[in-house]
Amino acid sequence: MTSAGIAVVGASLGGLRAAEQLRAAGWQGPITMYGDEPHLPYNRPPLSKEVLAGEAPTTATELRRRPSVADVEWRLGLAVESADLTARTLTLADGTVCGYEGLVAATGVRPRRLPLSSPAGGPRRHVVRTLEDSEALRAELGDGVRVLVIGSGFIGCEVAATARKAGCAVTVVAPEAEPMMLALGEELGRVLRRRHEARGVRFRMGRLVSHLHAEGAVLDDGSECGADVVVEAVGSVPNVEWLRASEGVADLTDGVLCDEHLRIGGLPYAVAVGDVARFPNPRYGEVARRVEHWSMASECARHGARVLVAGLAGGDHGLPPFDPLPSFWSDQFxxxxxxxxxxxxxxxxxxxxxxxxxxxxxxxxxxxxxxxxxxxxxxxxxxxxxxxxxxxxxxxxxxxxxxxxxxx
Ligand SMILES: Cc1cc2nc3c(=O)[nH]c(=O)nc-3n(C[C@H](O)[C@H](O)[C@H](O)COP(=O)(O)OP(=O)(O)OC[C@H]3O[C@@H](n4cnc5c(N)ncnc54)[C@H](O)[C@@H]3O)c2cc1C
Structure with missing residues (x-):
């Protein structure tokens, strides 16, 4: 068995910030970062904006790493297949078993896919989560290309704006009454829609896609929507499968359930951070929620790292319950x-x-x-x-x- 110290599973924003905060909290032991992507941590927000628009090179997305994490070990391009939260071991996709003293779960989410079949010669389907996704979609955009965006959350709206700026004919289809309705409510969602429409984006709100065919899509009212390219932006699925073997300890319903200090199953040596973490925020009652915002990954990392370092030392962290003020931004046109x-x-x-x-x-x-x-x-x-x-x-x-x- 290799590697003791703290294992950070998920080598992206939340994982990197957790490693930095572990050092800031005084952890001097080994830290190993496990990531299934082949890249060092990179920033996702530009993937639906500047990178998709071709305005920024993909290399510009690499996250700056603080000198304090210069000595962490990176094990990239290899998924953690499973984790045992009791024996404190990880099994990697190549069968290697690694031990750990402390664990940070930072595996984020992946795009939800629609159960639509893809007809031969039909529209090419995309999602936007990784660098490769963004590059593949960017290669499709151009004057007159018909882009159907399914979903009107912030990623759907950003992709619609970027594709429109690239000269595409863009239609957004979503079941809600207005775009970004969960985040903005109906009134501000309406303002946002009008501003998109003024720039040439078409909306088919209150509608679902029934099926795809060679020329595009058929909606649930029987109407047609021509498309060369379909972008699915219909929410996310938390990456928790690697924790399934520990389901007796960890509640994996919609992410990894954490207590008010981001601990998994109340364990002093395991925390979750970022998009995958579902935690109660005393500002908003007792309901535990996941918050998929860029700034939340760093906030979780700061709190979770201090809790973990104190837990590993057998001491009390002395922190009040984690009660961050959520914030997010979105750029569209x-x-x-x-x-x-x-x-x-x-x-x-x-x-x-x-x-x-x-x-x-x-x-x-x-x-x-x-x-x-x-x-x-x-x-x-x-x-x-x-x-x-x-x-x-x-x-x-x-x-x-x-x-x-x-x-x-
Ligand atoms: C296109 C796009 C645009 C965005 N724009 C904004 C914005 O404008 N404003 C805003 O506030 N937020 C935005 N966000 C959200 C923000 O990027 C996320 O909140 C942030 O990336 C969360 O970081 P994370 O580290 O928790 O998860 P992720 O960034 O998802 O990282 C998780 C990592 O873990 C890896 N992983 C998963 N399973 C395993 C495994 N079993 N073994 C090893 N590795 C694994 C994943 O491949 C990934 O590399 C955007 C997100 C996207 C996708």
Whole structure:
């Protein structure tokens, strides 16, 4: 058996930040990073934006690594097949068994695929999660290419904008009433749709794709949607299969369930971080949720690393429960969406700044919505340019100040 020390499974944003934070928390022992991709950690947000648009080389996505992790061991291009959380061993895809003292689960998510059959000569199907995915889709984009984006979450909307900028004829099909509805609510989603439409993106909201054929897709109302390329952006599946053998210890329902300190199964030597971690956030009640936001990977890493290092030393970490303020951004055309808090747990949205109807054409007015549970603001989202982002930033302070408690 090889390798003791801390095993970080998943060598991407969350894994890298965890390694750095382990060093910051005083861990001086070995750290081994296990990643199934052949690359050193790279940044995913540009994959649906600059890299997909051909505006940035793929090499520009490599994440800067702090000097403190210069001595970690990288085992890349090889999946961890299974983990035993009791015996503290990992089995790699080549059969190697490695021991560990502490474990960080940072295996993220993969795109959900639709159960549609692909007819011969029909549209070419893509997803966007990895560098290779982005490169493959970029090679398809160009003037007049008909792109059907299935799903209107932030990745679907970003891909639609990038493909449109590349001259493609873009249609977005999704079952919700408005794009990005889970993150923005219906009103701001409507504003976003209008701004996309003003730039030539077509939407078929409230619709599903029934099947694909040689010329494109048939929707659930029987209508046709011509397509050369189909992009599936219909959510994600957490990468937890490697933990199945430890299911008695770890709850793997929708990610890896963690306690309020990101520990898996309450174990002092195992934590989860990033997209794969499902944890309760006392700001928003007791429900455990996964949060697929770039900034959350770093926040989890900071807390999880300190908990893990203290746990391995047999001591108390002395930290309050993990209660991060979620935030995400999304860039679509020249528009930025900036969110703080958790708008999705709000019961109503209120326009705080700007004129939601002023954009029916191609106007660029900034808008800012607040989201409320009772009288409490639980989230704020800005859509527009730099000024709107700064406005949202001001409300951030108000959201940080909301006391933790079981009020939702
Ligand atoms: C196209 C795209 C655009 C995005 N844009 C934004 C944005 O604008 N704003 C924002 O806030 N967020 C954005 N995000 C989300 C953000 O990138 C993620 O939240 C972040 O990547 C999460 O990091 P992670 O390390 O938890 O997971 P990942 O980045 O998914 O990394 C997990 C790693 O683990 C590997 N792995 C999985 N299983 C195994 C195994 N068994 N053995 C070994 N390795 C394994 C995976 O291959 C992967 O390399 C975007 C995501 C995508 C895909």
């Amino acid at each position: 020249t528009l930025r969406v900036q969110s703080f808090g958790m708008p999705g747990v709000g019961e109503r949205a209120e326009l705080l700044e700007g004129d939601a109807d002023a954009d029916a054409g191609s106007a660029e007015g900034d808008v800012l919505y607040g989201y409320y549970a009772g009288e409490r603001m639980v989230g704020v989202v800005a859509l527009g340019g730099a000024r709107a982002v700064a406005l949202a930033g001001r409300y951030r302070g108000e959201l940080v100040g909301v006391p933790a408690g079981p009020w939702i």
